[in-house]
Amino acid sequence: MDVSEILAAHVAKQKLITVEKDIPLEIDAGFLTVTDLNPGDAESYDESLEEYLLSTARDGVQALVSSLFALPITSSADGPLARLPSPTTQLPRAKPLPKPKPxxxxxxxxxxxxIQKQRKxxxxxxxxxxxxxxxxxxxxxxxxxxxxxxSEVPANADxxxxxxxxxxxxxxxxxxxxxxxxxxxxxxxxxxxxxSSTSDRFEHKKGIDRTLATARTSTASMGRFDRTLDGEKRLKGLKRKFSAAEVSATAEKSQNLAILKNLDREPIMKKAKSSKEAGGDVLNIRKAIRSYECEDEKGEKMIFISVVLA
Amino acid sequence: MLRTIKPKNARSKRVLQAREPKEVEDPRTAIFVKGTHSGEKVTGVMKELMALKRPNAISFSKKNAVRPFEDASSLEFWAQKNDASLFVVGQTTKKRPDGMVLVRMYDNRVLDMCELGVENWVSMNELKTPKATPGHKPLMHFASELFDTHPRFIQLKSMLMDFFSGEVLDSICLAGLEHVISVSLAPTPASMNSTADNLQGSASKASEGAESSLPKVHVRAYTIRLLASGTRTPRVELTPMGPSLDLVLRRNTEPDPEILKQAMKRPKLRKQDVEKGLGKKRKNIEVDEMGDVRGRIHVAKQDLGRLQTRKMKGLKGGQEESDDSDDESGDEEAAQSRRRKRRKGE
Structure with a gap:
């Protein structure tokens, strides 16, 4: 059996769909683009422009179509779908990259x-x-x-x-x-x-106003006899309030206890600072240790602290 | 600057969300703007380009006094207002007849511009050949060595690719390959070949002499015919579709390197996301445990009033009967009154 004829026929078929160029064509299948970097032929360009353009375009498109048909293909209702590779040409974006959500x-x-999110x-x-x-x-x-x-109603309900x-x-x-x-x-x-500095400045200004208002109301006359600056607004809705001269013993006791309790407490600013130092804003380690101490015995406490330090 | 809009209802919220930056971007929308005087030629060319760019194209029908190279503030405003990132501004003057400025935006600011002069053109309508379906992706073909070496043509190629096929696709229907846009340059003049070493210098000079020496740009659109070749790969035949444009390069502005660097940033896509549609949000589609793709569809509420139930004589409406003739309806009334009487008797 002579195979040469079949082979010749195959070669002839291949010839129709292959493109021979000095410089191989650059194909970017992701963007369906082909670039022909061969220098143009000035003679045929001058002779008949349209034919020259058509023939170069045909060669380029043939190469591109061949590469597209060689891609992995899946079938769909509308016809074969070729899975495109990601493009090699880098084009600038139209908008900046999306920022991650805080x-x-x-x-x-x-x-x-x-903790993993569990969908309910x-x-x-x-x-x-x-x-x-x-x-x-x-x-x-x-x-x-x-x-x-x-529904259930408690026995001592109103x-x-x-x-x-x-x-x-x-x-x-x-x-x-x-x-x-x-x-x-x-x-x-x-x-x-x-x-941006604008928002910071705004916040800062608001803070100053707040401090000023506190300072003005801190005198016994609630700032009535203070010297005012030009353009300073009068605070509205301020009234002196006197506690009653005579109160019950229990009320007086609770008032004084409240003052004592406040004196004993750590100042707010200091507290915030110390908690920040202790380890991030998420987990308050000092607090965690304190709560642990309350629950367990001494021996275990030591173990826990060593874990934290490690 | 436009004020930032806070959405008041779900629909406008969705619209604004669609405009937010995405990891994998949608195709660029182009706005076609006519300058104070855009001649017949440029108007025609812009119309045809718009036909190719559709549906991602917006046409401004009125004349606008814009000079992109002098003041781009209007373009920036329009870009933000219309969520568009490409402009084609047509303007013809005595000094620069039949000019078209391609403007590309990044983050609603001008990235780069390129002015093209139209020398000759043939409309789509003049060529009586089959046309491509609007909205189909074109193939792109660039032919010249300058597209790899000359900064002006590298920019032109990048802009035209962005204009016609800037969208990243994961797959394409092979039956839908209908047309190709071919951009070829005239053979490189000898003067440019000799000065190939100091191309950068000549481009930055951008003098009139250097611009006139740049080869012409021939833009052609062809429809593709895929013929059986006996192998898996078909043989390609092209037919001119139009428009055919012969362009010359004129002024341009290079992108600001800092902005270009930002614009070239790529997202880090995880493999899983790439498989799941390239980071785009896909609603109502999921893959179940068996690996089957399942979709959910919304069926509108059924109008039961229009439901055709069993037809019975007694259920027929009175109007249809009255249509037949007057004396018949009279008979009907008489019959009805008789029935009523009978019921009363019971």
Whole structure:
């Protein structure tokens, strides 16, 4: 059997789809681009421009299409899909890279502690209704205590004790707390974000105003006879308040105890500083050790401290 | 500067979110702006370029007094307003007839500009040949050694690639390869070959003489025909589609190296993200444990009022009957009153 004919036919077929150039074509399949770095042929350019352009373009496109058809192909409803490699040409971006989102306080803590996020299902099984209900929202499971027809009442409850009202209050309180924490997180994120001097100056100015207001109200006359500067605004809503000359013994005792307690306490500024030194803003190690001391005996305490130091 | 908008509803929030920077970017949107005088030629060319760029193209129909090389503040404003990062500004003057300025933006600021003069052009409509479907990705073909060596042409190539195919795709439908945009240069003049060593110097000079010596740029668009070749790879035939442009390079501004460095920053994509659609957020699509792709679709609320139930004579509306004829409806009324009477009797 003579194979040479078959081989010749194969070579002839290959010839149609291969492109021979002095400098091989640069193909960037990711951007579907081919670059032909061969110098142009001035003669054929002058002779017939359109034909010359068409022939160079055909050669380039043939090479590009060959490389595209050689890519790994998956089939789809619209036809074969070629999986493109990532582009080799570097083009400038239109917008800067997205900034990472600042972590919330909880996320920071969870990261430090290695707490994994656990996704809760949105629906929970309701035994009574025998169906899946939303965990929260309209007819949510978190409102069960407010809507149930029978609820427990403590023995010493008031006459107007309303369990539904109390459950609702607790739920609303939780929502408010969450919102408050959310706002605090936003403020923290903004503070971390803003390096501009304008906001710092604004904050500084506000702090000065606050100090001034405190200073002015610290005299017995609440600053009424102080010298004022031009353009200084009068503080509004200030009134002297006198405590009653005669108070009950218990009230007096509690007042004095409160003062004594404050005297004993560490100043706020100092406290904040020391807690920062103790190890990051996430975990207060001093506090952790203190709480540990309370719980356990001496021997274990020593072990724990050595762990912390290591 | 535009004021920063705080979204008031979910829809505007979504729109603003879509405009936020992404790791893998969407194709650039181009705005086509006419200057104070843009001749017939430039208007036509811009229209055709817009047809190729569609759907990522916005046309400004009114004339605008913009001079990108002197003051780019309007461009920056429009870029922010329209979330666009490419401009084609058409302007014809006595000194620079039939000029088109390609402007590329980064972070709503001008990155670089390149002015092209249109010498000859053939419209898409003049060539009675098949056209490509709008919105299909074109192939790009560049032919000249200057695209690798000369800074002006390196910039031009980068800009045209950004203009026509700047989007990073993970796969492409091979049946959808319909057209190619070919950018070829005239053969390099001998003067440029001899001064190949000090190209940088000649480019930075940017004198009129140096610009006139740059070879012409021929932009052609062809449709592709894939013919069976007996092997897996088809044989390619090209047909001129139009527009055909013969351009000359004029003024340009190079990108500021500091800004360019920022613009060239690449995101660190994890392999997993690359597999999951290149860091783009894919909604309602997930891969289950068996490795099957599952999608969720939203079905609008069904209008039960239009539901066709079983047809019965008694359920027919009164209007249809009255349409037939007057005397029939009279009969109907009589029959109904009779029925009522009967019921009363019961």
């Amino acid at each position: 972590l919330t306080k909880w996320e920071k803590f969870a990261k430090a502690k290695g 299902d949105k629906k929970v099984w309701d035994e009574e209704k025998q169906e899946w209900v939303d965990r929260w929202g309209w007819k949510g499971a978190n409102k069960r205590e407010e809507t149930q027809w029978l 006459a107007d004790y309303d369990p539904a009202k109390i459950a609702r209050g607790a739920r609303k309180e939780k929502m408010a707390k969450n919102e408050r924490q959310h706002q605090q997180n936003l403020v923290r994120a903004q503070a971390a974000n803003m390096n």
